[in-house]
Amino acid sequence: MRSIWKGSIAFGLVNVPVKLYAATEDHDVSFHQVHDKDGGRIHYQRRCEVCGEVVDFEHIDKAYIEDDQMVVITAEDFESLPEGRSREIEVVEFVPNDQVDPLLFDHSYYLEPDSTSPKAYTLLRRTLEKTDRTAIVHFALRQKTRLGALRVRGDVLVLQSLLWDDELREAHFPSLDEKVRISAKELELSAALVESFAADFSPEEFTDDYQRQLRELIEEKMKHGDAVAPSRGDDSASKGESGAEVIDLMEALRRSVEKNRAEAAAKPATRRRTKKA
Template identity: 60%
Template sequence: MRSIWKGSIAFGLVNVPVKVYTATEDHDIHFHQVHAKDGGRIKYHRVCTVCGNTVQYADIDKAYESPEGARVILTDADFDKLPAAEKHEIPVLQFVPNEQLDPILLDKSYYLEPDSTTPKAYVLLAATLEKIDQVALVHFTLRQKTRLAALRVRNGVLVLQTLLWPDEVRAAEFDVLDDVAAPGPRELAMAETLVASMSGDFDPSEYTDDYQIQLRKILDETIAAGGDKVVALDEPAKEVEDADVVDLVAALQRSVEAAGRKGA
């Protein structure tokens, strides 16, 4: 794996250097659009609707169109003025019980690797989260966007899960459910019996993506058979900085004292 971000977790006065890796991957087979006649790739040009010229990426800015019809153009300088968490720091904001985190808020997951020859602070934070059975709410800035995220432990490794903001979750308002009668005792008992007969421990390895498996089989068979559907293609043409060793006991003590003064 290749890290996509490098920084540190700010846990009170304790600094935990980390590297960030994408924890999941898309295994879907992706396709390109081609000309049905000769199999040539379809290319798209960035054409300006005003002058009709093809525009280079360096000459492209972002624009917002208001409901009233006004188009507002912003440059990188405008975006740099926006408030954001420290770009290379993940500050811990609060610790909350696991059950208070609604799964619908969970977005993308990232693995955190200790970026130090002495990862004692990393192990301490991971062990603490496991012992208290809580998650740490943090700020995480990635690709110029600040996100709220949950820091948890999975198999001894710190995992960062970005969260949706509350206003990004739609309200489920279905009028058809308003006047439905509640299930009766007999119906509930039968449903519970059915659930009990189908219950078991979850093992994700028991489930497979049959669609992708069959699609891969079709592709392999088509390549092996050759013919008009197969087009020959032309052949396409470590930084490590150890962090200073942290005096964990002293840093934690100062953090506790600072939190006490803040609470008082």
């Protein structure tokens, strides 16, 4: 893993240098958008609606618009904000672990000690374990001030960013205002059903079946000759030069022959499997 931020945890006069790492990763299959006609990649351009030019990221600022008024905030403006430049994870208070509403949890990060001695880091971790408390902290990451929960996971300190209170929506559903009578027998049977499913949670026992099936589908298509080399744009081809047209035609013919051969080779094997079954 590669650290994405360096700073320190500050509580009282204690300062704990740390490195921050993303604790999660996305395992979903990633796709590119392509033209269904020729397989060419679809690209999006950052084009200015005033001058029509394609704009590089280095020339793009952010703007706030309200009531037909626009305020442009530059990178220098963001850097001038003291909170955005802070490198401290400031402990505000220590609260009982069960007082942090899980709905507030946002992103999770691992913290690694970043000093010659991990004593201060270990002291904080053991203190949180012994007191059964979570540290509520303020910190800044990626030009945004955040609220966080600092807690223990095994031998590691974990920082979880929290949503601000006004970002959590209240749930009010009129259908729940209706009075419902639940009998003691119904409650007893429902509790028995819950008990029949009772178990200790083991996340490693669960897998993403959709992603597994999607990967199997991709592998099956590749095995049966449905995979082709990505189509790439060519400046000369876009200008209509004959040489490019000949290359494109030969490539299309080659792919067609390979695909037909693969399909022909796969059909007898499919029949044999079906017959055996």
